[in-house]
Amino acid sequence: xxxxxxxxxxxxxxxxxxxxxxxxxxxxxxxxxxxxxxxxxxxxxxxxxxxxxxxxxxxxxxxxxxxxxxxxxxxxxxxxxxxxxxxxxxxxxxxxxxxxxxxxxxxxxxxxxxxxxxxxxxxxxxxxxxxxxxxxxxxxxxxxxxxxxxxxxxxxxxxxxxxxxxxxxxxxxxxxxxxxxxxxxxxxxxxxxxxxxxxxxxxxxxxxxxxxxxxxxxxxxxxxxxxxxxxxxxxxxxxxxxxxxxxxxxxxxxxxxxxxxxxxxxxxxxxxxxxxxxxxxxxxxxxxxxxxxxxxxxxxxxxxxxxxxxxxxxxxxxxxxxxxxxxxxxxxxxxxxxxxxxxxxxxxxxxxxxxxxxxxxxxxxxxxxxxxxxxxxxxxxxxxxxxxxxxxxxxxxxxxxxxxxxxxxxxxxxxxxxxxxxxxxxxxxxxxxxxxxxxxxxxxxxxxxxxxxxxxxxxxxxxxxxxxxxxxxxxxxxxxxxxxxxxxxxxxxxxxxxxxxxxxxxxxxxxxxxxxxxxxx
Numbered sequence: 001x002x003x004x005x006x007x008x009x010x011x012x013x014x015x016x017x018x019x020x021x022x023x024x025x026x027x028x029x030x031x032x033x034x035x036x037x038x039x040x041x042x043x044x045x046x047x048x049x050x051x052x053x054x055x056x057x058x059x060x061x062x063x064x065x066x067x068x069x070x071x072x073x074x075x076x077x078x079x080x081x082x083x084x085x086x087x088x089x090x091x092x093x094x095x096x097x098x099x100x101x102x103x104x105x106x107x108x109x110x111x112x113x114x115x116x117x118x119x120x121x122x123x124x125x126x127x128x129x130x131x132x133x134x135x136x137x138x139x140x141x142x143x144x145x146x147x148x149x150x151x152x153x154x155x156x157x158x159x160x161x162x163x164x165x166x167x168x169x170x171x172x173x174x175x176x177x178x179x180x181x182x183x184x185x186x187x188x189x190x191x192x193x194x195x196x197x198x199x200x201x202x203x204x205x206x207x208x209x210x211x212x213x214x215x216x217x218x219x220x221x222x223x224x225x226x227x228x229x230x231x232x233x234x235x236x237x238x239x240x241x242x243x244x245x246x247x248x249x250x251x252x253x254x255x256x257x258x259x260x261x262x263x264x265x266x267x268x269x270x271x272x273x274x275x276x277x278x279x280x281x282x283x284x285x286x287x288x289x290x291x292x293x294x295x296x297x298x299x300x301x302x303x304x305x306x307x308x309x310x311x312x313x314x315x316x317x318x319x320x321x322x323x324x325x326x327x328x329x330x331x332x333x334x335x336x337x338x339x340x341x342x343x344x345x346x347x348x349x350x351x352x353x354x355x356x357x358x359x360x361x362x363x364x365x366x367x368x369x370x371x372x373x374x375x376x377x378x379x380x381x382x383x384x385x386x387x388x389x390x391x392x393x394x395x396x397x398x399x400x401x402x403x404x405x406x407x408x409x410x411x412x413x414x415x416x417x418x419x420x421x422x423x424x425x426x427x428x429x430x431x432x433x434x435x436x437x438x439x440x441x442x443x444x445x446x447x448x449x450x451x452x453x454x455x456x457x458x459x460x461x462x463x464x465x466x467x468x469x470x471x472x473x474x475x476x477x478x479x480x481x482x483x484x485x486x487x488x489x490x491x492x493x494x495x496x497x498x499x500x501x502x503x504x505x506x507x508x509x510x511x512x513x514x515x516x517x518x519x520x521x
Contacts, residue, residue, distance in 0.1 A: 003091035003098045006105040006134055007069075007084040008125045009076050012332040013247040013287075015124035017105075017132060018076065021068040022088035030062045034085070036069030039077040048079075049086045051112040052160055061093060077284055080119040083108030083137065086160060096167040104153070105129040106137040114160040120253035122146045123246055126154070137163065143176030144258025145250060179258025186232035186263070191403040193229070195394030196222050202385045202493055204407055207233040208414040209472030210426035211465075212318065212340040212380065214303070216495065217387030219350045223343035226387075227299045228266075230341060232404040234297075235412050236262035241295045244335060248294055252287050265296030267338075271305035279313045280334055285325045290317050291334035303344040304372035311377050314340070318380045321429070337429065340381065345369070382428065382465045384495040414475040427472045435464060439471035444484040452491050466490045 003022040008015040018036075032046045046067075053060060067085050069076050084106040091098040107125050109117040122142035126149030129136040135153030138146050143156025156176045157163040165171035193200060199215060203226050206213040215223040237245060245265060249255050269278065269289045280288035290298060300306060317323050321337035347359050347366035359365045378384070418426050421438060430438070441449060453463050467482070469490035474482045 001092065001098070003088045003101070005084055005088055005091070005101045006129070006132070007081060007107060008105065008121070008128055009074050010078070010121050010124065010251060012285075012334050013124060013244075013251055015121065015128035016074060017128060018074065019068075019070045020081075020084045020088050020106075021070060022085070022092045023066045023068075024061060024089075024092045025064050025066075027064065030064070032060070032065045032067075034067045034069070036067075036072045037075050038069060038081070039075070041079050042069070042076050042081045045079070045082045045085050045110075048082050048110045048112065049089065052086060052110045052114040053089075055113045056161060056164075058095065060089070065089070065092075078119070079109040079117075080107040080121065080125075082110040083116060083139075086110060087137065087163070090164065096164055100167050104135045104137050104155070105132075107142075108137070108139045110160065116140065116157055116159060116163075118142050121251050123148060123250035123255065126150075126152065127247075140176070142258070144179035145255050147176050147178035147258065148246070148260065179255075179260065182259055182261040182263070184232070184236055184263050186229075186404070188229045188232055189404045190229055190233075190407055191399040193222055193225060193400070194397050195390055196226070196387060199223075199226055199385060199387045200407075202383050203230060204233065204411060205469060205472055205476065205493070206230070206339070206341070206383055208411045208476050209382075209418070209468065210339050210428035211382035211469060211472065212342075212428070214342045214344070214378070214381045214384045214495075215387045216344055216346055216385070218345060218389050221387045221389050223387055224301055227268075227297075227301070227341045227343060229404060230297055230299075231264055231266045233408050233411055234264045235408075235415055237264060237295060245295050248287055248291055248334065252292060254292070265293050265338075266299065267293040267296070268299040268301065271300070271302045273306070273310065275307075275310050275313050278310050279317070279323050279325070279336075281325045281327070285327055285332045287334045288323070290314060290336040290338060291323060293338035294335045296338060298338045298340050300340070300342045303342040304369055308372060308374060312374055315377055315380060339428070342381070344373075379459055379461050380465075382469050383493040385493055386495060410476060413478075414472065417475045417478075418472075427468050427475070430468065432464060435467060435471070439467045439474075439482050441467070441470065441482040441487055442484065445470070445482055445487040448484055449487050449491075452487075456491075456494065458494075462494070466494065469493060 005020050007018045007020050009018050034043050034046055050060060087101055087106055090096045091101050105125065107119055109119050111117055116139040118139045118141035122138050122145045126136050126146035130150050130152040136146055137155045140156045140158040146154055154175050155173050157173055162171060162173060166173045190200065202213060207230060217223055242260060242262060246260050267289045276282045278288050279290050280286060317336035318340060322333055323336045324333045348369045349359050349361060349365060351359060422430060449466065470482045470486040473486040473489055
């Protein structure tokens, strides 16, 4: 007789169905084989299962035991195969009814005393089980996480003994409750930022349209402080976004106690991060920081200190919103639709370009330092601004009248306009054809954009990114069309300074809009 149940193999955030087939036959010497393209951690399951059985007073029969994990051409890795193998063996030797376990999928790691330990990926496994009309058996620590998948039959035992007693009818395992939903609770407020009106405006625009943002300024000018307050400005995750984000965090083992959060992810890796840590990979192709920031913010502080290879590896996901990791034994894809926020000093000394302070090493220090970031990478950043040093007069100012709550209301209104117009897509994620259909500027705006593109040497990508920012500025102002004013302010966020276009721009702007060479003087 062959006992059967189901488990999963993870490929990216997808849980692929795996059939566990257990056969115990007489004849020949005693042997315990696990077949089906299993890696070392899966092959070691036989020792953990054997030790757990001994702790429970059960002994494996002196027969030939074969565990087949089908399909055989799908790589299997991880300790979560321990529990399905143990359950299959229990069914094969008659310790629990074989027909009872056939309708379940199972994941879990076994300790030597029979305790069932937590494993990553409970939420994707539960979604897979629900889609195949199966129940799920998972560790007790994963029960609250798996319960988010719906009304599927769910068992979350702490030990193998509890599971055996449940199937024998001597104990009933209650279905676990789903974990808590944490709402937005950021204690950081924009009122804490003194001065820096231009930078705050740029941060608002970036949040409204999902644009990438680079801040360049001396140490202590508030770049990190501004970036840390961006999550409080962003709207909470929608239901479909919450599922996407939670699936990635589940595979990475980051869902503590099954708690989900509507707050958008904010990842801030150190500049010593390797390429595998940033974009994913390694021997088991795990998600990297870029994927963990999906639907949220990836903050890169001290941008030029990252290795050029790591930064350039982000160029593809910045365009496509996806990362493909190819290895000799695996080829997986992770979603990575993140908003990039970066900060850097103007030069290695940190003081070059600050008001009234010149770099001790001269202009070459700044040129060499900023050249560590490639042009194609910089071209993918929509908004690039200078953040000047904070003066004592700025620090003496009273708190701003507008805080995070007031700014977030404007951002939410602008995003709602985008979602209604763009079929649920923010301006930064629009394709070129869709962008041209919704951001065609008026005659004056088109003339200014063409002149600026020629003068500043904008690439085709830079040209369209100016249009994206202008479309967001129009949304913030409640305008249906893109006008010269919006084009002018969008151009001011490219860190470009030229006098030609300034003399030709004759637009009057409100006092809240930062001055730039594209406005009339």
